[in-house]
Amino acid sequence: MAHPLVPDQTNPTRSRDETLRDMAATADAAGLRRIHIATFRDRDHPEAGGSEEHATQVAHHLHLAGLEIVHHTGAVPGGPAELDRDGVRVVRRGGRLGVFATTVVDELSGRLGPRDGLVEVFHGVPFFSPLWARGPRVALIHHVHLGTWHHLLPFPGDRVGDAIERHVVPLLYRRATVVTAAASARDEIVDELRLPARNISVVPHGIDPRFRPGGSRSARPRVVAVARMMPQKGLADLVPILAAVRRRVPDLEAVIVGDGPQRPEIEQLRRDHDAEDWLELAGRVDDDELVVQYQQAWVAVSASHREGFGLTLTEAAACGTPAVATRIPGHVDAIAEGRSGRLAEGPDEMADALVSILTDPAERAALSRGALEWASSFTWAHSAAGVLDALVADARRRRTRRR
Numbered sequence: 001m002a003h004p005l006v007p008d009q010t011n012p013t014r015s016r017d018e019t020l021r022d023m024a025a026t027a028d029a030a031g032l033r034r035i036h037i038a039t040f041r042d043r044d045h046p047e048a049g050g051s052e053e054h055a056t057q058v059a060h061h062l063h064l065a066g067l068e069i070v071h072h073t074g075a076v077p078g079g080p081a082e083l084d085r086d087g088v089r090v091v092r093r094g095g096r097l098g099v100f101a102t103t104v105v106d107e108l109s110g111r112l113g114p115r116d117g118l119v120e121v122f123h124g125v126p127f128f129s130p131l132w133a134r135g136p137r138v139a140l141i142h143h144v145h146l147g148t149w150h151h152l153l154p155f156p157g158d159r160v161g162d163a164i165e166r167h168v169v170p171l172l173y174r175r176a177t178v179v180t181a182a183a184s185a186r187d188e189i190v191d192e193l194r195l196p197a198r199n200i201s202v203v204p205h206g207i208d209p210r211f212r213p214g215g216s217r218s219a220r221p222r223v224v225a226v227a228r229m230m231p232q233k234g235l236a237d238l239v240p241i242l243a244a245v246r247r248r249v250p251d252l253e254a255v256i257v258g259d260g261p262q263r264p265e266i267e268q269l270r271r272d273h274d275a276e277d278w279l280e281l282a283g284r285v286d287d288d289e290l291v292v293q294y295q296q297a298w299v300a301v302s303a304s305h306r307e308g309f310g311l312t313l314t315e316a317a318a319c320g321t322p323a324v325a326t327r328i329p330g331h332v333d334a335i336a337e338g339r340s341g342r343l344a345e346g347p348d349e350m351a352d353a354l355v356s357i358l359t360d361p362a363e364r365a366a367l368s369r370g371a372l373e374w375a376s377s378f379t380w381a382h383s384a385a386g387v388l389d390a391l392v393a394d395a396r397r398r399r400t401r402r403r
Contacts, residue, residue, distance in 0.1 A: 016381040027067055032136065040121075050309065050311035118133050118137040124152070138177050139179070143180075182329065204333065204383065205378065225256045226294075229262040229263045232306050239279070294321050300322070324342050326344060
């Protein structure tokens with residue numbers, strides 16, 4: 001059963017303009033006009049995914065509320081070191097590891113300008129903001145990485161990453177105000193990182209308005225998976241699942257959207273399963289093409305092993321495309337089970353769910369209607385408001401402690 005969403009997120013009757021006005025008033029009352037956001041990768045980076053989209057959208061909507069936003073992130077190959085992104089100042093310095101040092105140096109040196117509050121986004125490895133950042137701050141944790149570090153970094157980096165997340169984060173962030181995107185992710189943070197639940201706010205991701213019904217469905221049964229090609233995304237599991245589905249749905253076609261270091265392995269799996277004629281590896285696509293891929297598909301699928309939320313599943317839902325996904329933290333919040341899609345425990349169950357939806361027009365139509373209703377509750381304005389509320393709460397706690 002999916003976890004409940006935070007109340008504000010489930011009230012889509014508030015317009016974006018109303019939410020932005022409320023955010024402006026909240027920020028003014030708390031003295032939070034200049035917000036810095038620290039992330040290790042920018043949305044324009046070729047390896048960017050849902051986390052980078054989230055940071056970009058939150059920054060954009062905080063700016064729309066009238067706040068001054070500086071987004072510090074890692075360098076983008078071939079991209080400028082600094083740019084203005086729709087009113088948000090984006091500073092891009094440092095590589096995959098160097099960005100953690102440049103962020104601290106740029107903040108302490110004043111390079112980024114004055115700051116009233118800090119939003120620190122990290123995946124396993126933090127920016128260690130409690131050691132150097134004064135004033136209100138929020139740690140935004142998408143999901144726990146314990147158990148997957150060997151997929152992310154080669155030895156001995158994987159051991160270092162695991163040790164930092166397992167031992168340093170619980171010690172350093174035990175009093176921090178934390179935001180995460182899903183109730184199941186919060187439970188994971190409490191259980192595995194031992195951070196207190198009272199300090200964690202659940203603020204679901206939004207969906208960009210460009211994701212909407214339109215275009216035309218494929219004439220043939222079509223499945224789409226959108227994921228970076230990394231082991232934890234489960235694409236090596238997905239290819240044989242799709243091959244099993246095709247044996248039962250002979251006219252199936254499928255597409256994997258995304259790229260990454262695991263691509264050679266996925267290409268070999270496609271050859272091993274004689275899938276080159278019906279399984280397309282589309283690579284990284286632009287925003288407009290991504291919408292088309294969702295709109296053409298009959299079902300979206302994710303076999304991921306770890307997710308903080310499952311943004312691709314809600315984006316698909318906004319296009320009227322139901323989803324089938326692994327039953328993991330994050331996915332259980334992104335799918336309204338039996339309403340917008342189905343959750344699966346293993347390969348056989350996932351294959352059965354895909355076959356059922358692909359071959360049953362009535363089930364597919366009902367899930368499509370449910371997906372559209374479900375997706376309407378997710379907005380980026382509400383997501384940004386939730387992050388701001390957490391930052392305001394942290395500011396109030398700090399004032400209380402000083403008394």
